[in-house]
Amino acid sequence: MTSASTGRDAGPAARFAAAHDNGLRERDEYRELAARTVTRMAHDRTDKALLLSILGLEPAADTGPRDLEPALAEYTRQVAEQIGVPADAVTYEVTDTATAYLGLTRRTTDLPRRDLMLVWDERHGWYIAIEPRGNDQPPVISHLGIQIAPPPATVARFVADVLHGRRRGQLSPLPPLLDRVTLAAQMAGIPA
Known part of the structure; x- marks a missing residue:
């Protein structure tokens, strides 16, 4: 059984892959946060759709009780x-x-x-x-x-x-x- 290591003992390719995955995850988190902010601040559905489109964002995913x-x-x-x-x-x-x-x-x-x-x-x-x-x-x-x-x-x-x-x-x-x-x-x- 082998395990992937991304620590100091990992090779450059493994460290790069881990950093790349982390960067993509952070980017997605920021985009989700931006979409939530736009959704909250928009005046109506049309405004929300326009703002999301301008920013190239998808509507925010529902992550729990939104009531x-x-x-x-x-x-x-x-x-x-x-x-x-x-x-x-x-x-x-x-x-x-x-x-x-x-x-x-x-x-x-x-x-x-x-x-x-x-x-x-x-x-x-x-x-x-x-x-x-x-x-x-x-x-x-x-x-x-x-x-x-x-x-x-x-x-x-x-x-x-x-x-x-x-x-x-x-x-x-x-x-x-x-x-x-x-x-x-x-x-x-x-x-x-």
Whole structure:
């Protein structure tokens, strides 16, 4: 029985083949990531098809529960609408972690010169933090903390309370991590 070795003791041809295979694998991973990004950022199917075509990419393969991405998109849109945040100040993504960002247009009276952001992630839920300057870690002003994906109206009340100085506090203890199917259902308002 023989085994292929690609370490130091392998010949130049074996090392080249291993490096070539690794390069092809990395290229495919980057192309898949690019296709996922285009799919997420496209405005509609026509836009997605055009962008993928321009970049010479194939549609991204489905790699697991994708219900969270459309649920997060709609949930984030509803929260932004409740708060009055324009669409160009809203982003979200579902990768190894799911996150959303809303750039708030108003400031608190105790921090009149600092921009604020409303952030959501699948581990902490909603919190308001000061927009970082450079590579600073954004200081958290207040954490909603009641559940990971509360109704948009609850999030809007939380934001109003923080902006009017009626609520402060750091991150709460972490709740149990929800699986993404349950989280998507919670965002859609479906009882668990």
